[in-house]
Amino acid sequence: MFPSDIRSRVTPIPTPLAVRAAGSAGVAGSVAIMASSAPIAVRAGVALACIAVALGVALAHPYRRAMREFAAQKGASTVASISMLVPLMLWWLLLMLAPLLQWPVWGALLVFVGLFALAWLLFPHVDGSRRLAYA
Numbered sequence: 001m002f003p004s005d006i007r008s009r010v011t012p013i014p015t016p017l018a019v020r021a022a023g024s025a026g027v028a029g030s031v032a033i034m035a036s037s038a039p040i041a042v043r044a045g046v047a048l049a050c051i052a053v054a055l056g057v058a059l060a061h062p063y064r065r066a067m068r069e070f071a072a073q074k075g076a077s078t079v080a081s082i083s084m085l086v087p088l089m090l091w092w093l094l095l096m097l098a099p100l101l102q103w104p105v106w107g108a109l110l111v112f113v114g115l116f117a118l119a120w121l122l123f124p125h126v127d128g129s130r131r132l133a134y135a
Contacts, residue, residue, distance in 0.1 A: 009133040013070055015124045019061050023127075024119035026054025027091055032112035034098035036105065047095065058127055067129060076135035078128070087122045 030050035033043050058064075071078050094115070101107070124130040 011124060011130055011133045012135075013063060013067050013129055013132055015127055015129045016061060016063055019057050019063065019127075020120060020123045022057040023054045023123055024116050026050045026052075026057070027119040028112045028115035030054070031091070031094045031098050031115050032108045034095055035101040035103050035111045036108035037102045040099070043099070063129075067132060070132055071135060074132075074135035076132065080128070081131075084126050084128060084131075087119075087126050 027050075030047040033046045033050065036043060038046075068078060070076075098111075103111070
C-alpha cells in the first residue's frame with residue numbers, strides 16, 4: 001500500500017465537526033488543567049468533566065449508529081484495534097504525568113493548543129470512522 005492510496009480513500013461516514021471539536025477540546029482540556037497550577041481538587045474536577053464531555057459526545061452522537069450499519073453492510077469489523085487504543089493509552093499517560101508539571105496559565109494554554117491539534121488529527125482514527133474507508 002502506497003501513501004497515495006491511503007490519501008485517496010474517502011471516509012464514507014466522516015466524524016461530525018462538532019463531535020471532533022468537542023472531543024478534541026475534552027482531551028486537551030483534561031491534560032491542560034492537570035498541568036496547571038490550580039488547586040488539585042479543582043484540577044481533578046475539571047479534568048473529569050472534560051473526560052466525560054469527550055467520551056459522552058463521541059459515544060452518544062447518532063453518527064455511531066450509521067457507522068455500525070455501514071460496517072455491518074460491508075462486513076467490516078467493529079472491534080477496537082490496537083491502533084485505535086494507543087492514542088487513548090497516551091492520553092491516560094499524559095493525564096497521569098501532567099500533575100507533576102504545575103505550569104502557569106500560559107503553559108497550560110500551550111499544552112491545550114498542542115494537544116487539541118494532535119487530538120483533532122487523530123480523532124477519526126480513534127473513533128473508527130477512518131477505518132471504514134478500508135471496508
